[in-house]
Amino acid sequence: MVGLKVFLLVFSLFSFAIISLAVDSIGANQSIKDGETIASADGDFELGFFSPGSSGNRYVGIWYKKISSGTVVWVANRNTPLSDTQGQLLFADQGNLVLVNSTNGIVWSTNSSSTTANPVAQLLDTGNLVVRDGSDDNLGNFLWQSFDYPTDTFLPGMKYGINLVTGLNRYLTSWKGIDDPSSGNYTNGLDPDGLPQFFLREDSELLFRTGHWNGLRFTGMPNLKPNPIYTFEFVFNDEEIYYEYELIDKSVVSRMVLGPDGALQRFTWVDRTQGWRLYLNAMMDNCDRYALCGAHGSCNINNSPACGCLKGFVPKYPNDWGAADWTHGCVRKVRFNCGEGEDFLEYSGIKLPDSRHAWYNRTMDLKECKKQCLENCSCTAFANLDIRDGGSGCILWFGDLIDMREFEENGEIIYIRMAASEIEASRLSKRKKNLKIIIVTVLSVGFAILGFCLILLVLRKKKKKLKMKGSIQHDPGEEKNKERGKEDLELPLFDFDTISKATDNFSQQNKLGQGGFGPVYKGILEKGQEIAVKRLSKKSSQGIDEFKNEVLCISKLQHRNLVKLLGCCIERQEIILIYEFMPNKSLDSFIFDQKQSILLDWPKRFQIINGISRGLLYLHQDSRLRIIHRDLKASNILLDYEMNPKISDFGLARSFGGDETEANTNRVVGTYGYMSPEYAIDGCFSIKSDVFSFGVLVLEIVSGRRNRGFSHPGHNLNLLGHAWRLYNEDRPLELLDEMVRSSCNTSQVLRSIHVGLLCVQQSPEDRPSMATAVLMLSSEISLPQPKKPGYFTERNFVEDDSLSSNLDVASTNSLSMNNCSTSIEVMYINS
Numbered sequence: 001m002v003g004l005k006v007f008l009l010v011f012s013l014f015s016f017a018i019i020s021l022a023v024d025s026i027g028a029n030q031s032i033k034d035g036e037t038i039a040s041a042d043g044d045f046e047l048g049f050f051s052p053g054s055s056g057n058r059y060v061g062i063w064y065k066k067i068s069s070g071t072v073v074w075v076a077n078r079n080t081p082l083s084d085t086q087g088q089l090l091f092a093d094q095g096n097l098v099l100v101n102s103t104n105g106i107v108w109s110t111n112s113s114s115t116t117a118n119p120v121a122q123l124l125d126t127g128n129l130v131v132r133d134g135s136d137d138n139l140g141n142f143l144w145q146s147f148d149y150p151t152d153t154f155l156p157g158m159k160y161g162i163n164l165v166t167g168l169n170r171y172l173t174s175w176k177g178i179d180d181p182s183s184g185n186y187t188n189g190l191d192p193d194g195l196p197q198f199f200l201r202e203d204s205e206l207l208f209r210t211g212h213w214n215g216l217r218f219t220g221m222p223n224l225k226p227n228p229i230y231t232f233e234f235v236f237n238d239e240e241i242y243y244e245y246e247l248i249d250k251s252v253v254s255r256m257v258l259g260p261d262g263a264l265q266r267f268t269w270v271d272r273t274q275g276w277r278l279y280l281n282a283m284m285d286n287c288d289r290y291a292l293c294g295a296h297g298s299c300n301i302n303n304s305p306a307c308g309c310l311k312g313f314v315p316k317y318p319n320d321w322g323a324a325d326w327t328h329g330c331v332r333k334v335r336f337n338c339g340e341g342e343d344f345l346e347y348s349g350i351k352l353p354d355s356r357h358a359w360y361n362r363t364m365d366l367k368e369c370k371k372q373c374l375e376n377c378s379c380t381a382f383a384n385l386d387i388r389d390g391g392s393g394c395i396l397w398f399g400d401l402i403d404m405r406e407f408e409e410n411g412e413i414i415y416i417r418m419a420a421s422e423i424e425a426s427r428l429s430k431r432k433k434n435l436k437i438i439i440v441t442v443l444s445v446g447f448a449i450l451g452f453c454l455i456l457l458v459l460r461k462k463k464k465k466l467k468m469k470g471s472i473q474h475d476p477g478e479e480k481n482k483e484r485g486k487e488d489l490e491l492p493l494f495d496f497d498t499i500s501k502a503t504d505n506f507s508q509q510n511k512l513g514q515g516g517f518g519p520v521y522k523g524i525l526e527k528g529q530e531i532a533v534k535r536l537s538k539k540s541s542q543g544i545d546e547f548k549n550e551v552l553c554i555s556k557l558q559h560r561n562l563v564k565l566l567g568c569c570i571e572r573q574e575i576i577l578i579y580e581f582m583p584n585k586s587l588d589s590f591i592f593d594q595k596q597s598i599l600l601d602w603p604k605r606f607q608i609i610n611g612i613s614r615g616l617l618y619l620h621q622d623s624r625l626r627i628i629h630r631d632l633k634a635s636n637i638l639l640d641y642e643m644n645p646k647i648s649d650f651g652l653a654r655s656f657g658g659d660e661t662e663a664n665t666n667r668v669v670g671t672y673g674y675m676s677p678e679y680a681i682d683g684c685f686s687i688k689s690d691v692f693s694f695g696v697l698v699l700e701i702v703s704g705r706r707n708r709g710f711s712h713p714g715h716n717l718n719l720l721g722h723a724w725r726l727y728n729e730d731r732p733l734e735l736l737d738e739m740v741r742s743s744c745n746t747s748q749v750l751r752s753i754h755v756g757l758l759c760v761q762q763s764p765e766d767r768p769s770m771a772t773a774v775l776m777l778s779s780e781i782s783l784p785q786p787k788k789p790g791y792f793t794e795r796n797f798v799e800d801d802s803l804s805s806n807l808d809v810a811s812t813n814s815l816s817m818n819n820c821s822t823s824i825e826v827m828y829i830n831s
């Protein structure tokens, strides 16, 4: 919360009249007094005196001239503020620019070693304040420049790193607080030891490591990709090592800043909203915390717990490890001793380990690299230095391998030295696996062909029937879908008799409920396995399309927070889906029920919120298909034996292509109370509509109240409006369900409410992506201020709980379905 305010600083620059000197430089006999400013030639930056926030201190700084909120990018005297407005910036005898106080005492100086009788200080268009010798014709010769002494902001054109000749290291130091530019506890800068890397530190403690440059990006920042906003470059030669970026379109304002809370983030300015918008977080999630899993541990954010040992390694202290204390990491099952038969195992998709003590050679190839490693008994691993063009160069690690994690994309390959016995074991298991794969492939191909033929048969029959009635339009995409079905259906087929027997002939006692497109039954297979059986109702208008969709989608999705599809059955014109059975039914039967809700204490609820967020993130981002759920609600969240949440019902999900995040739909499906405004009104759905539903769900879980049907004696707002109101009145905790008051963790509750409100904001572009939401929930990063939620007054928007039966109403309203506003700016959070 605090964090973002920094970027919206309204400082008291304007406490009295400002005189702009209308120049971009001052000469030897000139000065800048408090109240006067100079501006860069293009008018982008301004330099002068200011007081941040409520502080009464005066500082000399540089800020964006055109940005009304007054975002400061550089401060001269951050640790030596002036207490009055009598300060002056002028040149001292040696040609040094100095800041003097009312008694002419020097409080800050450029302290340059080079001197000149005719100095000129100029504020360049880049926001760089430079001092030059006025008689030097070479305008690029600087005696001093502010870009060499950054405060907390890394601007385009700045060389962010080390000059090896002079030893100058340019790094960021956070402000102490939002009103206090003095040096805070966080720094971010280049560490040239071994293979150079950037580190984020709190005092001397390491928080985050970018990893080394691999030719394309830093090994720990898979999100750093070519993008439409800026180009970037890493320069590494005998004289300099630095990172640099340039804006592609100079009218887009973008900066990287190290916040007072230690968040290293990139922001871009959005004119329309007059605000800074988070573009990229250097730390993506918990796995980015330095050495979270200890030596030889590897962090995978999709696992729970996230920490695991690399193959061939075991926890050093299993008890600690079991208790989620991973600091001591893992050790080898079998130590290597530089003997015969030793070799390397390959690990891929990895953030390569800390390279501070690594050795490297830019030209050596991988074969030579391996040989080098084998020759030195303390060498534990090797990898390519540069991943371009199939890889080149060599890195060798000695000793422990620290701070590794797994990435879904843009991970790298490392080869880790293993004892001969481990190599042998790995060879054996690989052989076995190969054999298994062959058998499984043969079997599943057989099944798939069989299944597909059956489906074709059923579909053809069904279509014929419908056509006769003349009630269905031929969808030209259908042929294509069928083609897709052919490749994708690799699901076990159950026969109808088995299912009928398992559910006691679909008896009423076994009926669990009525889903969007048919009843759901509990069943027990002969071997005792419990299953949930969803029977596509014959009169359902949603019918075949949704069925196909659901089968195709679900069968591909594997995540611990998604309900698993075990198989399907297509026989006798029956279309049936078989899921894993969830003994604890759905979330709504707990949180909205007086008696049951006590069973879900706060830690469980928080775990459920986190689980749903990860499941949804997987759907949106990580699964091969990229899915928008479109009907996320409490009754679609099922709970397993341990109350782990599993998202169900993908009947309405639409897969969308890799880079599309928004699509038009000519049919609005979903449930009021959970539907985002842009979806309900315009039929525009995007991943941000799911985020909205998620936000509603979070607020429902926290409050134990339904959004729809919510009532309050004091006002006419729905749950969202109520939460928003409490939040603004600074009493958000009153939203919390009475039942969990005793078990609650206040900061988690506040964070959940805050994230919930961010997710239900009116405008889709304001809502975080699920990746950001997951991060917000699981770490201490600062949160932006939420804006007004969508639909916070329309309590009685539509009476029916589910829209499923109202489809036609919605679609015949012809609510400009094909006229989606395309204003959703794609979040380049991945760029």
Ligand SMILES: *[C@@H]1O[C@H](CO)[C@@H](O)[C@H](O)[C@H]1NC(C)=O
Pocket (backbone or CB within 6 Å): 027, 028, 029, 118
């Ligand atoms: C500054 O003022 C001094 C004395 O008034 C003069 O000698 C000198 O030439 C001036 N320098 C410049 C650059 O104007």
Ligand SMILES: *[C@@H]1O[C@H](CO)[C@@H](O)[C@H](O)[C@H]1NC(C)=O
Pocket (backbone or CB within 6 Å): 101, 102, 103, 104, 105, 106, 107
């Ligand atoms: C001005 O600065 C000098 C040197 O830092 C210091 O000794 C003096 O007390 C300051 N004067 C005021 C009025 O702050």
Ligand SMILES: *[C@@H]1O[C@H](CO)[C@@H](O)[C@H](O)[C@H]1NC(C)=O
Pocket (backbone or CB within 6 Å): 107, 108, 109, 110, 111
């Ligand atoms: C200038 O340099 C001197 C000596 O190197 C040092 O004591 C002083 O703190 C420096 N002043 C500033 C403002 O950096």
Ligand SMILES: *[C@@H]1O[C@H](CO)[C@@H](O)[C@H](O)[C@H]1NC(C)=O
Pocket (backbone or CB within 6 Å): 176, 184, 185, 203
């Ligand atoms: C910074 O560190 C100092 C000493 O380590 C500590 O007293 C102070 O509270 C810290 N400040 C912040 C904002 O964390």
Ligand SMILES: *[C@@H]1O[C@H](CO)[C@@H](O)[C@H](O)[C@H]1NC(C)=O
Pocket (backbone or CB within 6 Å): 361, 362, 363, 364, 365, 368
């Ligand atoms: C790097 O490797 C190349 C090729 O193997 C070799 O010629 C060169 O001497 C190596 N450089 C160093 C510093 O080891």
Ligand SMILES: *[C@@H]1O[C@H](CO)[C@@H](O)[C@H](O)[C@H]1NC(C)=O
Pocket (backbone or CB within 6 Å): 359, 375, 376, 377, 378, 379, 398
């Ligand atoms: C192995 O490499 C380390 C680190 O570079 C070095 O200190 C050591 O001398 C090497 N040992 C041998 C036997 O080459």
